[in-house]
Amino acid sequence: MLGESAMSKSQLIDIALNDLKHGRAGTMQLADEIYKVPVEKYYDQDRFELERRRIFRRLPLVLATTAELREVGDYKAMEAAGVQVLITRTKSGVVKAFVNMCTHRGARLTAEGCGKAYKFTCPYHAWTFSPEGDLVAVYAEQDFGAIDKSEFGLTELPTLEKAGLIWVTLNPKSDLDIEAFLSGYDSLLDQFGFASWHLQATQTLEGPNWKVAYDGYLDYYHLPILHGKSFGTDIGNQAIYYSWGPHQHLGRPDTSWSEYEGLEPEAWPTERLLQGVWTIFPHISIASFQGGGRSVMISQLFPGETPETSRTVQYYLMENAPDKDELVDEAKDQFDFLKFVVGEEDYATGNALQKNLDVGARDYIVFGKNELGGQNFHKWVDAVVEASDEDLPKLFQTG
């Protein structure tokens, strides 16, 4: 029997062979039909609320990278879809996540950001909690009155750390199995080895409706056009989509794999097999680059305050921390370049696109047969929005 790693490598090789087949035949994968998305789905307030509640508050989200909380005592506090979250690396090494809310009168326990702490003292009346979430001290306890501290621990959120990424479900009562939701996709992501990678830089971008922004990450059709000046016009506009449940990887027709055809799996370079875009439903995109060494940009999208806005945090992860000035400079140049591409090309386009949607000009927009990734994404968004709490787990049962 093959181990999990060998199995996922052989899946990567199958993907490359399929990309090769299309490259040789001059074909690509096409959807059965052109797909319409009603424009209201991008601006209607009720729809927006439903997506926030039913997608972002019910599904596991990638809230952090292992690189941000590598050691015992490391923590990250952040807001995700309106929920304030505290993620900790506990004494046992296991990551936990909590609502960042003191159990006394509900104050935010810790300000947003990453740091190291072996206890969290509330800024309001100094109740103190451990990274495990236990209430360890009550200020002026003799005056407060007797309470059973074990009933006043922080509210824990379902969490899973896999492949160097940390998933958290924002609903404390969720019984959705995070592994089932991942549909085996994490074993492919694990081939990157993010667990030991280094976080070099982050940035935050304001964008259009989160789905307008995400559509762009699933789209190679626009690459030689919108990014013609940055990436060049011969980058290719065809994608081949591979799905694991709702999660999709973008390959492309590619004849360059012929040099490895027929070779043993060990001879195939894992690094190259991982090229392309890896999206994690509903809100993550991972793209590989070279700049100061091997690197990826992980984009993490959240709905904004209104339907027309979103917030994207981008993490520039590097396989190795750059240890020479020239590598640091190269990494900075690469990240600045990507900032330009995403901010000035993708999001500038998306923000202007967003303004056109609610003026009554068109009832729907369209995704072509060549835009299967966007089609799949919108079908999954609808399926999750429409699913009852009871039916939600059934969407992720693989059979």
Ligand code: FES
């Ligand atoms: S609200 Fe935290 S100690 Fe009072």
Ligand SMILES: [Fe+2]
């Ligand atoms: Fe783009």
